[in-house]
Amino acid sequence: MISKISFVKKLIFILKKILIVIWFIFRPKYYEHFFYLIKRKFLLNQDTTINRDKAYKWASIKAIPYTEALEKLGLNGEVRELDNEIILEGQKLEAKSSVKMGGPGHIHLLYNCVKLLKAKKVIETGVAYGWSSLAILKALSEGSDGILYSVDMPYPTKKNENDVGIVVPEYLRKNWFLIRKPDRPGIIDAIDSIGGQIDLCHYDSDKSWWGRHYAYPILWKSLNSKGLFVSDDIQDNLYFSEFVEKHSFNFAVVEFDGKFIGLIRKL
């Protein structure tokens, strides 16, 4: 009986993989990403349970309250939560989506980062419903009237293309440019389109060690001096800790919902 169940489970797993391969075959703009996924199978797996446990432990020891993290990074000023009305409005818009996607991260932290930094040019990777985009765009609309470039590829086979960014209300979209591509080549496209240098980056797309290994250095290089790099889910692997320790960066870690966000300020 057990072996029958495990056989069916295996079959479903293989069928899902085949559907994903077919999904990629019919979408040439995702080929670069598809080949990277194949290549990753042959690279050393850095996302092991042991590494995840180490990363989690490292992040828990370093974590501090978010207001302290802002101060540590030299982001001083009044800290305010993102308006509850806009969150309720977003929740109503999200309810219209029939697809389940990644939920919101620490939107209040992100909102304050943009405001206190007085960011004008922002890039984010990973949109899903668009909660982080909403927080960034709201902060930009209240301050510098800056711009946001977001890079996102949909979940393969989920048919969620039309719902990406659904929580962002119409009146915040005028300064928003959504690049519907994978990180490769979407991040380079976003940096080129924004004019080379950015004030803030929020990373929330390919969170594998190899994904970060590709994206972090490119985004870091494009940050202005005094710019801010924010990355979600740093407990997934050791990339963030290795990155900050190798370069002795000025960083902070904040816990949210049992996960960790890493922030680095460029000097």
Ligand SMILES: C[S@@+](CC[C@H](N)C(=O)[O-])C[C@H]1O[C@@H](n2cnc3c(N)ncnc32)[C@H](O)[C@@H]1O
């Ligand atoms: C956790 S969700 C983003 C949540 C969003 N930042 C928020 O706070 O609401 C991750 C998103 O990144 C996208 N994604 C995953 N891997 C990607 C990649 N390699 N390139 C671009 N987007 C990717 C997923 O399809 C999904 O839309």
